[in-house]
Amino acid sequence: MRVGILRSPSPLPGFGLSFGIMTAILSIVVLLPIGALLGRGLMIGPADLWDMLNSRRIWSALTLSFSAALIASLFNLVFGLMLAWVLVRYRFWGRRFIDAAVDLPFALPTAVAGIALTALYAPNGVFGQALAPFGLQVAYTEVGIWVALVFIGLPFVVRTVQPVIEELERDLEEVSATLGARRAYTLRRVILPTLTPALLTGFALALARSVGEYGSVIFIAGNIPNITEIAPLLIVIRLEEYNYDAAAAIGIAMLVISFAMLLVINAIQTWSRRRIGLA
Amino acid sequence: MPDITLSRPVPVTTEAPLIRGLLIGVALIFVALFLFAPLVTVFVEALRQGWVAALDALRLPDALAAIRMTLTIAAIAVPINAAFGIAAAWAITKFDFPSKAFLITLIDLPFSVSPVVAGLMLVLLFGANSTLGGWLIANDMPIVFAFPGILLATLFVTFPFVARELIPVMIEQGRAEEEAALTLGASGWRIFFTVTLPNIRWALLYGVLLCNARAMGEFGAVAVVSGKIRGETATMPTMVEMFYNEYLSVAAFTLAAVLAMLALLTLLLKSLLEWRHADLLAATRRH
Amino acid sequence: MNIEIEELAKEFGTTRALHPVSLPIPSGALVALLGPSGSGKTTLLRILGGLEFPTSGRVLFGGQDATGLSVQERRAGFVFQSYALFKHMTVFENIAYGLRARPRKERPPEAEIGRRVQRLLDLIQLPDIGARYPNQLSGGQRQRVALARALAIEPRMLLLDEPFGALDAKVRKELRQGLREIHDRTGLTTVFVTHDQEEAMELADLVVVMSMGRIEQVGKPADIRARPATDFVRDFTAA
Numbered sequence: 001m002r003v004g005i006l007r008s009p010s011p012l013p014g015f016g017l018s019f020g021i022m023t024a025i026l027s028i029v030v031l032l033p034i035g036a037l038l039g040r041g042l043m044i045g046p047a048d049l050w051d052m053l054n055s056r057r058i059w060s061a062l063t064l065s066f067s068a069a070l071i072a073s074l075f076n077l078v079f080g081l082m083l084a085w086v087l088v089r090y091r092f093w094g095r096r097f098i099d100a101a102v103d104l105p106f107a108l109p110t111a112v113a114g115i116a117l118t119a120l121y122a123p124n125g126v127f128g129q130a131l132a133p134f135g136l137q138v139a140y141t142e143v144g145i146w147v148a149l150v151f152i153g154l155p156f157v158v159r160t161v162q163p164v165i166e167e168l169e170r171d172l173e174e175v176s177a178t179l180g181a182r183r184a185y186t187l188r189r190v191i192l193p194t195l196t197p198a199l200l201t202g203f204a205l206a207l208a209r210s211v212g213e214y215g216s217v218i219f220i221a222g223n224i225p226n227i228t229e230i231a232p233l234l235i236v237i238r239l240e241e242y243n244y245d246a247a248a249a250i251g252i253a254m255l256v257i258s259f260a261m262l263l264v265i266n267a268i269q270t271w272s273r274r275r276i277g278l279a
Numbered sequence: 280m281p282d283i284t285l286s287r288p289v290p291v292t293t294e295a296p297l298i299r300g301l302l303i304g305v306a307l308i309f310v311a312l313f314l315f316a317p318l319v320t321v322f323v324e325a326l327r328q329g330w331v332a333a334l335d336a337l338r339l340p341d342a343l344a345a346i347r348m349t350l351t352i353a354a355i356a357v358p359i360n361a362a363f364g365i366a367a368a369w370a371i372t373k374f375d376f377p378s379k380a381f382l383i384t385l386i387d388l389p390f391s392v393s394p395v396v397a398g399l400m401l402v403l404l405f406g407a408n409s410t411l412g413g414w415l416i417a418n419d420m421p422i423v424f425a426f427p428g429i430l431l432a433t434l435f436v437t438f439p440f441v442a443r444e445l446i447p448v449m450i451e452q453g454r455a456e457e458e459a460a461l462t463l464g465a466s467g468w469r470i471f472f473t474v475t476l477p478n479i480r481w482a483l484l485y486g487v488l489l490c491n492a493r494a495m496g497e498f499g500a501v502a503v504v505s506g507k508i509r510g511e512t513a514t515m516p517t518m519v520e521m522f523y524n525e526y527l528s529v530a531a532f533t534l535a536a537v538l539a540m541l542a543l544l545t546l547l548l549k550s551l552l553e554w555r556h557a558d559l560l561a562a563t564r565r566h
Numbered sequence: 567m568n569i570e571i572e573e574l575a576k577e578f579g580t581t582r583a584l585h586p587v588s589l590p591i592p593s594g595a596l597v598a599l600l601g602p603s604g605s606g607k608t609t610l611l612r613i614l615g616g617l618e619f620p621t622s623g624r625v626l627f628g629g630q631d632a633t634g635l636s637v638q639e640r641r642a643g644f645v646f647q648s649y650a651l652f653k654h655m656t657v658f659e660n661i662a663y664g665l666r667a668r669p670r671k672e673r674p675p676e677a678e679i680g681r682r683v684q685r686l687l688d689l690i691q692l693p694d695i696g697a698r699y700p701n702q703l704s705g706g707q708r709q710r711v712a713l714a715r716a717l718a719i720e721p722r723m724l725l726l727d728e729p730f731g732a733l734d735a736k737v738r739k740e741l742r743q744g745l746r747e748i749h750d751r752t753g754l755t756t757v758f759v760t761h762d763q764e765e766a767m768e769l770a771d772l773v774v775v776m777s778m779g780r781i782e783q784v785g786k787p788a789d790i791r792a793r794p795a796t797d798f799v800r801d802f803t804a805a
Contacts (some may be wrong), residue, residue: 007377022366022367026367026385029438030385030388030435033435036400083309086303090293100549101546102310104314107496108317109497109515109542110498111498111516112321112496112538115519116317116321116535117320119532126320150313151314171646173292174291174292174650177617177637178615178617178637180638181663193654205390212392212393214499215394215498235503244403248399251396258393262391290619291637
């Protein structure tokens with residue numbers, strides 16, 4: 001019966017087995033749980049969902065989660081691009097070491113990053129003390145959330161842009177110079193547009209990751225309702241109160257907003273790819 | 280025109296030396312502040328009261344139980360994930376069937392779902408107040424606040440790692456070698472072990488490495504489903520949080536330091552793979 | 567403008583890409599640098615264009631030392647083998663690029679840029695493709711757009727690296743004629759690199775045969791055919 005799925009018969013064996021294992025694990029691990037959340041949403045019904053979401057605390061948390069993720073991802077867009085450029089184009093002592101270190105946020109557990117950042121930026125921490133004279137408090141403020149999300153999102157931008165910079169054709173930069181363009185003009189008009197699709201992909205990945213980030217944020221955020229309380233934390237709180245419907249409502253809201261955002265970014269990406277003749 | 284001597288001019292494909300130096304400087308400072316400083320802090324805080332205190336913290340029964348739990352979870356979740364990745368890659372790259380793109384999107388989906396929402400999904404599916412969960416608990420097979428829940432949460436967040444590393448590599452390698460083996464009379468399993476596996480082993484190892492790092496380090500999803508019961512369902516990352524919230528700073532940071540060393544080991548192995556086998560990995564060639 | 571190459575040498579690390587070579591190029595000439603790969607012809611062209619810097623020696627443009635001039639200051643129209651068209655810009659934007667890149671004071675007004683681009687599109691006999699993107703063009707069209715783009719900056723000379731290398735035989739013949747016509751109409755000193763002796767002999771006024779970083783012979787095509795100076799020249803031009 002499985003073979004009926006195939007568009008064209010293949011002489012290779014193992015379709016039934018591999019397709020079976022894949023669908024079984026995919027269903028148990030991913031599809032069933034997502035179905036449970038969406039099913040819960042359907043059972044509650046859109047009107048009640050809206051009622052549950054329509055509170056100042058939830059709107060503040062959702063707004064904070066998305067705006068902080070946006071700010072951190074924009075920051076990473078700039079610094080990630082710079083870091084990728086430096087790592088690909090310049091030769092300096094320690095380059096390979098830095099290159100390997102960029103993946104640290106992928107490898108370091110988020111809770112570890114969270115307590116380390118908090119220790120650094122707390123009023124009695126090294127950075128906290130250094131910033132205090134300037135009236136800057138990072139830990140237990142929204143700025144602290146930005147710092148944690150910058151840490152989490154950085155490798156996404158660097159690692160998506162890096163290979164594209166490596167494959168840039170030098171001809172384009174050279175021809176631009178022979179046409180009289182200064183270096184800055186070449187960077188702005190020739191190189192940046194070529195990197196735009198990759199930058200958008202990196203940005204989208206960093207954004208998706210930071211919106212839902214929990215472990216690295218809760219330690220440094222202070223978690224004051226309406227001010228520094230992120231949406232995932234609110235889900236955890238509702239779950240601890242056994243208020244499953246309210247938790248599900250926030251979870252669904254996060255899913256919907258995330259997908260809407262990714263759709264928009266996807267659309268921009270397709271448009272910009274078409275512009276540089278990739279699609 | 281002034282007399283121009285040969286002072287080494289700057290090639291047109293790079294920036295002026297001053298700007299280059301400036302960019303390198305800013306990049307180094309950025310990496311030092313945002314990446315290295317937190318890492319160093321973990322070890323500094325762990326050793327704040329000396330080696331003895333740090334090592335003592337690791338001997339706490341709760342810490343030992345958490346380490347055991349994390350190792351057990353990884354030991355089960357990673358092989359399942361690898362099996363899924365291989366099966367998915369085999370089905371997707373060796374056969375033609377409709378809606379492959381949709382399937383790949385589904386496999387990637389867990390990356391764009393918040394770990395906390397992932398945990399929430401499992402609680403809604405298997406929690407005491409759901410039909411399925413109630414039945415499982417009545418039959419003495421609890422999933423939430425128990426080992427299976429932690430395992431499922433870990434599987435969810437690590438889900439795409441192996442598959443998305445293998446699929447591009449296997450697409451690139453095509454089917455010709457397997458088909459050649461088939462004409463020589465090899466059986467399916469024989470083809471897999473003697474032709475396919477040797478071709479994908481480094482990519483597989485790479486995916487397993489990343490999967491393992493995430494499996495041992497996952498916090499949000501596990502925190503939600505495990506109930507964080509000390510000595511029973513607490514993993515290393517959740518134990519770090521509990522120690523930290525109880526102001527047991529040395530214990531928290533020592534356990535964190537163990538996780539950090541694991542992360543460094545992962546990075547080291549990952550870099551080695553990237554330098555030695557870059558041509559056989561998808562990650563180093565992605566666009 | 568005449569070009570004077572004096573004792574020009576180029577080393578990449580320990581390998582010598584160019585032994586000291588000297589070559590006068592008269593104003594308005596159409597010159598072919600002919601040789602196999604690795605003969606140093608492309609290196610010489612890139613040094614003329616300011617993309618590569620000589621280890622020693624001088625280049626004079628119109629009697630003035632241009633060795634230390636930056637690429638931007640040279641105003642040499644350069645056509646790359648791959649054409650290096652900007653994929654994210656239309657043909658119009660590609661050709662206008664050099665004019666728009668000028669500092670504000672020297673930049674012509676948009677209307678003037680528009681007129682100039684249209685004149686160049688007419689010159690390359692593709693008057694209607696301004697709104698297209700490079701990936702919508704054929705290989706031959708791309709080559710001509712690259713040529714128009716190089717001409718837009720009112721260059722002092724035209725440098726072309728294997729300008730017909732990426733084209734099939736039929737298109738190649740047509741475009742050879744096109745380059746000849748454009749050269750004759752603009753009167754620009756033109757240097758092109760090729761490994762195809764037939765192309766060099768048919769198109770150029772002056773052929774410079776190169777091998778292993780040295781100039782083997784300089785002469786009119788007929789002279790080189792009739793009296794090859796070395797065995798290498800005889801072998802390479804016999805076809």
